[in-house]
Amino acid sequence: MDRFDDHTILYRFFKKETSEGENEEIIHWVSASEENREEFRKVHKIFLSSNFKQFQSEIDIDDAWDKLYQSLKEYRSHSGTLNVSLLLKVAASVLILVAVGLGSIWTYENIFKGSTFAIVHIEAPAGEKSKIQLADGSSVWLNSETVLTYDATNPRNVRVEGEAFFDIQKDAGNPFWVETASGMTVKVTGTRFNLRSYAGDPFVETTLEEGRVEILGENAVRLAELNPGQQARYTIRGGEVEVKKVSPELYSLWKNNEIIFSETSFYDLVPQIERWYGVSVELDEGINKEDRFTMTIKTESLRELLDMMKLTSDFDYEIVGSRVKIYSK
Numbered sequence: 001m002d003r004f005d006d007h008t009i010l011y012r013f014f015k016k017e018t019s020e021g022e023n024e025e026i027i028h029w030v031s032a033s034e035e036n037r038e039e040f041r042k043v044h045k046i047f048l049s050s051n052f053k054q055f056q057s058e059i060d061i062d063d064a065w066d067k068l069y070q071s072l073k074e075y076r077s078h079s080g081t082l083n084v085s086l087l088l089k090v091a092a093s094v095l096i097l098v099a100v101g102l103g104s105i106w107t108y109e110n111i112f113k114g115s116t117f118a119i120v121h122i123e124a125p126a127g128e129k130s131k132i133q134l135a136d137g138s139s140v141w142l143n144s145e146t147v148l149t150y151d152a153t154n155p156r157n158v159r160v161e162g163e164a165f166f167d168i169q170k171d172a173g174n175p176f177w178v179e180t181a182s183g184m185t186v187k188v189t190g191t192r193f194n195l196r197s198y199a200g201d202p203f204v205e206t207t208l209e210e211g212r213v214e215i216l217g218e219n220a221v222r223l224a225e226l227n228p229g230q231q232a233r234y235t236i237r238g239g240e241v242e243v244k245k246v247s248p249e250l251y252s253l254w255k256n257n258e259i260i261f262s263e264t265s266f267y268d269l270v271p272q273i274e275r276w277y278g279v280s281v282e283l284d285e286g287i288n289k290e291d292r293f294t295m296t297i298k299t300e301s302l303r304e305l306l307d308m309m310k311l312t313s314d315f316d317y318e319i320v321g322s323r324v325k326i327y328s329k
Helices: 008-014 020-032 034-051 061-076 084-099 266-277 302-310
Strands: 104-112 115-124 130-133 139-142 146-151 154-167 176-179 185-188 192-197 203-210 213-216 222-226 230-235 240-245 259-265 280-283 292-297 316-320 323-327
Touching: 008 020, 008 034, 020 034, 115 130, 115 139, 139 146, 185 192, 203 213, 222 230, 222 240, 259 266, 266 280, 266 292, 266 302, 292 302, 302 316, 302 323
Parallel strands: 154 176, 280 323
Antiparallel strands: 104 115, 115 146, 130 139, 139 154, 146 154, 154 192, 176 185, 185 213, 192 203, 203 230, 213 222, 230 240, 259 292, 316 323
């Protein structure tokens, strides 16, 4: 009987219980034929339906592999030396990430003589959210329009653009680092926290749910240390940090498909609507952008949300595909 006929090894792979040798075997099997890739998809869907329903999202496995092999081809043309062991580790990470149902993933490798590193990019597209598990066992949830980047050989040092919730495995001797484009870094030993660092926002927001984190500024200057129930808002322009007490669970509701707005202005609400529903919103000049909204979004459609907003604000709207126009009456 073929090793893959009863799917046991694939189920163990999805649960990250396989050895490095078994990972290599799976990689070769998946890349051997379209029939094998189709079987991988089928078993993957069965596994998701019984274990990860809340995180299902479509990903083109062939596309992930094509990008992996294309980048390998490009780098092979620049160097005759290839680190096969590293390639297998990177390819295994691609399959593991595919297995948890990400909306988008791509990798590129620099595999040259004397230099081995593998950069992994994971993206949650507009209107989608994703969850992944890193090699050290840490879990990361990605909100809409968020990109997580890290070197596959060092998964405890990541970079985030967007919003993510981290549940980090404790390792006092090997801290976990989260870098942002602002220059602010979060140093973690083992904890649960939410980080918001979208491009265009004038601040970076770190909200601690459990454990302890340090907030570092430019040149690793220590700016603050957070305890559970505290939030640090780092002002990008001034490089200053304001720490306050909050209800931390309110800032990570998005990972459970829920979001709360409290006295939020039209101006601040629009980009969040765009990310949540994967649309672009155009505001008419006549709209009062300072109108405030307090609401909770769970399963409401975009049209239902806008109709709720109309109850307290004088406007109308048009939805054409993924474009929304909001205009004054």
